Amino acid sequence: EFVPDSFSPDLDRVRPGTVTVEQFAWLPRVALVSGTAGIFFDNRYGASFGVARPLQGGTFLLDAQADLTGFIAFPSTGAEYSSVRHFSGFGGLAWRPPVIDCAVRVRGVRFIDGDRGGEFEVRRAFGDMDIAFFYQRTSGLNASGIRVLFPMAPAVRRHAVTHPPGLPLRVFPVDRIGLDYTDQAGSVGRNLRGVASREDLLRQLNLPSLTANAYRYRAARGWDAQTPPAAEPDRVSLTGMTGFINTPWCGVITERMLEVGYNQIPRGAAYDHRGIHRNDVYYAALGFLPHFEAGVRWTAIPGLHAFTQDIPTSQVTDTDRMLSGRIEILTPKPGRPGLSVGAEDIAGTRRFHSTYIVTGMPFVYRRLAARVSVDYAPRVFSTVDHRTLDGGFGAAEASVWRPLAVAVEYDTEKWNAGLAISGPLGFKARATLLKGGFVSLGGGWSVRL
The missing domain is CATH 2.40.160.40 (monomeric porin ompg)
Structure with missing residues (x-):
């Protein structure tokens, strides 16, 4: 049903995927900076730069990013590319409430297709998996959707120096794979994907997340940790939420x-x-x-x-x-x-x-x-x-x-x-x-x- 067009001329061809070089660096007492260069998702290539500043032990995170990219594709007629002069980026603030490993984030964004708008997201971490619901307002349209980050094996990736014997160079799959879904079709509300993320690098290193996951760390150390109590599964109705047959129940499904x-x-x-x-x-x-x-x-x-x-x-x-x-x-x-x-x-x-x-x-x-x-x-x-x-x-x-x-x-x-x-x-x-x-x-x- 979907054929190649001017936006994706290599849609039906085997072509290079995401190929990037990333670098993070801490500016002491200032911020975490990042840089990425290479081929990104959605037929984009170029460079991206970002800076993030954690506040109050990571309870708040100021994050900004600027991208300079061009179009690249690999159709049957040969490689096609444009000059690197398209600007996109964002600036935002994330807040992590106490006790729960959750983040509430707002951003002002210039998306990769030139549309401008805002984005609101609520993200919850379930161990190594992240699930987020988001809402966007851009170019007069309202868009909402869900983002899921799935962890990839192996769960423990030991360093060759700190855990000898080991090889100095090893090949692993990416640590997590992302899946996004939005209720708006078309080229609106698209962020540049495949770039270094300061927020992901600092994931679960803030005080609220460390507190919420204390039981996991204690269990890994072999200490007497109080794990969350086992819960009896709730009954889900034909509509896909807890209830009876077609009607809902006054409770909700057990947390997590x-x-x-x-x-x-x-x-x-x-x-x-x-x-x-x-x-x-x-x-x-x-x-x-x-x-x-x-x-x-x-x-x-x-x-x-x-x-x-x-x-x-x-x-x-x-x-x-x-x-x-x-x-x-x-x-x-x-x-x-x-x-x-x-x-x-x-x-x-x-x-x-x-x-x-x-x-x-x-x-x-x-x-x-x-x-x-x-x-x-x-x-x-x-x-x-x-x-x-x-x-x-x-x-x-x-x-x-x-x-x-x-x-x-x-x-x-x-x-x-x-x-x-x-x-x-x-x-x-x-x-x-x-x-x-x-x-x-x-x-x-x-x-x-």
């Missing part, structure tokens, strides 16, 4: 817990193109912060092709991407109700949008564990045409054996019933009866980061 999975919604009960196409839901639910749950979901609609108005022969399956969030105001406990507010499909096309207020309470009587909720979904955004929850709804769940639970609910338009099973090693399975006669199957896997 991640669940990924898949649910298949039959066409008779699908929210998009009901009666014509089924909906395939791929989801990830994350305890991003204490009392805050974030959800990312991709909904594929097999049989429905995207871009057919522009490309009649398109075979690309239509896929909707959405971001959801829920804030726990009161934690539900036996004998005490909980309260939370949330929104699904916050930005974008809002094909699966809802905003809601949830209250409920769990009960325990001998071997019976149960929970009930009574909720309401108000119309906060009047311009939204499609809503998955609209008005009052409620649900109940019961379990006499911890791995097995039965639920029934009314999701503002239909009655549903479901069975959830929690297996070993974090694996889960679910089977539901939607609208009284449509069977939906799904499963997931959860892990504590």
Whole structure:
């Protein structure tokens, strides 16, 4: 579906990747400076210079960068390049709150395509993995998305001098691989990628991060470290966030817990193109912060092709991407109700949008564990045409054996019933009866980061 164009003339060719030389240096009592030269991502080459100043033990970080680049490509006709005269860069401030290994960052940016704007990002470190949600305002457009940095093996990279015997020159993969996703297609809001990052070099060397990760360092030294308590995985609904079947729960997923999975919604009960196409839901639910749950979901609609108005022969399956969030105001406990507010499909096309207020309470009587909720979904955004929850709804769940639970609910338009099973090693399975006669199957896997 994607062919080479003037912006990426070598898209379908084997070509050189990122090839750079980086250098960091401390100016005593002043700042950390960096320089990078070479071939970067997105067909850019040139040089980049940066300076960062930590304050109050790294609680605050002032960071600025200036890039001077040109265009380079390797099509079949030979190498093409422009002069190095395009300027991009940023200036920003990052703040790290106490206790949590998290960073809140704001930047003013001139992006590599010439557009100017601002960026707001909240980044959370889960050990060696980073997950960040960001929002950009540039060239009159609003863009939001997610960034994930995955650690690469080996986890411990010993120096040949400090840990002999060893070789003075060794070849390793990069320490982390980044994956970015934004809800805006096109050449807007793009930073220069592949350059030296002062923020990454100073990662987890600030006082808030060292405090939050003290248990890891104590465990590595063999000391009696108090590790975070093991948490029982929460039950995730068909929508990809904690709840019952289609309705949410008044709590949130346990902090640092991640669940990924898949649910298949039959066409008779699908929210998009009901009666014509089924909906395939791929989801990830994350305890991003204490009392805050974030959800990312991709909904594929097999049989429905995207871009057919522009490309009649398109075979690309239509896929909707959405971001959801829920804030726990009161934690539900036996004998005490909980309260939370949330929104699904916050930005974008809002094909699966809802905003809601949830209250409920769990009960325990001998071997019976149960929970009930009574909720309401108000119309906060009047311009939204499609809503998955609209008005009052409620649900109940019961379990006499911890791995097995039965639920029934009314999701503002239909009655549903479901069975959830929690297996070993974090694996889960679910089977539901939607609208009284449509069977939906799904499963997931959860892990504590």
